Amino acid sequence: MTNNLFDTVRIGRHELPHRLVMAPMTRSRAEDGGLVTELTAEYYAQRAGAALIVTEGVQPSMRGQGYIQTPGLHTDEQIAAWRKVTDAVHAEGGVIFAQLMHAGRIGHPTLYPDGGLPEAPSAVASGGQLFSGAGMLDHPEPRELSLDDIARVIDEFTAAARNAVEAGFDGVELHGANGYLIQQFLSDNANRRTDAYGGSVENRIRFAVEVTQAVSDAIGGDRVGFRVSPGGTFNGITEENPEELYTALTKALAPYGLAYLHVTEVGDPAITDRIRRDWPAALILNPAxxxxxxxAEHAERALRDGRADAVAYGRLWLANPDAHERIRTGASFNTDDPDTYYGGDHRGYTDYAPLG
Structure with missing residues (x-):
């Protein structure tokens, strides 16, 4: 039977009511200390009609932060703040995963209480900049992670996953895309290591696999998703042979029984199709x-052609808290306001009108 957008779908532990997923979007509205707010709870609860919500990137450690006013999951106060969000989403019948995002070299000393350098696979700057609130600051050359550091960072991901469960999340998504730490290890220009974590494809996927194994062991693979962006160049990344790289990564992740693989299709669609052939669980496609x-047309085609089990959108849900109903009924979409994407108050956050 051909799947359609409003068929149910099994993803991990959950039977979802349809196949329209809310993709993660940085909104930079956390308070000092990386704390989400009552407004955050309202924002996500409004969008609980999504089949699955994947939150904005959440730093698993102090050094994992990459932007101002982003939330964390590494302190007791952060766990308590997120509990209000998950309770609000669950009260509306929603399912919500926390995206664990270590930014790696996409960081700056001004973000960290100790003023230290960001950490990365190798001491190679991104070439990009941080918006500091007062202006733009060049990303510095990061500090290369030692083997002991790598073990520590894996432990930080694992602790954050446990914290997510304590905070009421239904699972976590490991952010292996968009030029952040996990993809920095995958990349051939950000990763210039000569040890077991660099050089060959087998070595460059090692960190991603070890993080996945540790997190899956901690909370169960069926509560873990993994996001990739094969061939993506965001944040200064290059990947010389993405098909070879992601074929190897997909096969290495397959044994861990993950809830899903989330593919942001920024490169060759043929790579998505190859991943699809090798991936044994649910595949969520983000047609970037x-x-x-x-x-609706793109999503339905992806399901009809068997390229995905569900389809994720970001901006669509940003401006339309009832995006699924608008697609179901053929209603028009609200227009999103780019000036309010990052930072600010309720404007452009919780004030987009629902149908009616």
Missing amino acids: GKPLEEA
Whole structure:
């Protein structure tokens, strides 16, 4: 039987009511200490009609932060703050995963209480900049992680996953895309190591696999998703042979019984199709860059062609808290306001009107 957008789908432990997923989006509205707020709870609860919500990137450690006003999951206060969000989403019948995002070299000493350098696979700067609130600051050359550091960072991911469960999340998504730490290890320009974590494809996928194994062992693989962006160049990343790289990564992740693989399709669609052949669990496709007014058409085609089990959108859900109902009924979409994407108050956050 051909799948359609409003068929149920099994992802991990959950039977989801349809196949339209809310993709993670940084909104930079956390308070000091990386704390989400009552407004955050309102924002996500409004969007609980998504089949699955994947939160904005959440830093698993102090050094994992990459932007101002982003939330964490590494202190008791952060866990308690997130509990209000998950309770609000669950009260509306939603399912919510926390995206664990260590930014790696996409950071800056001004973000860290100790003023230290960001950490990365190798001492190679991104070439990008941080918006500091007062202006733009160049990303510095990061400190290369030692083998002991790598073990520590894996432990930080694992602790954050346990914290997510304590905070009421239904699972976590490991952010292996968009040029952040996990993809920095995968990359051939950000990772110039000559030890067991660098050089060959087998070595460059090692960190991603070890993080996945540790987190899956801690909370159960069926509560873990993994996000990739094969061939993506965001944040200064290059990948010389993404098909070879992601074929190897997909096969290495397959034994851990993950809830899903989330593919942001920024490169060759043929790589997605190859991943699909090798991946044994649910695949969520994010058709990056497609016009939002054509969202339903692209999503239905992906399901009809068997390229995905569910389809994730970001901006669509940002401006339309009831995006699934708008697609179901053929209603028009709200227009999103880029000036309010990052930072600010309720404007452009919780004030987008639902249908009616």
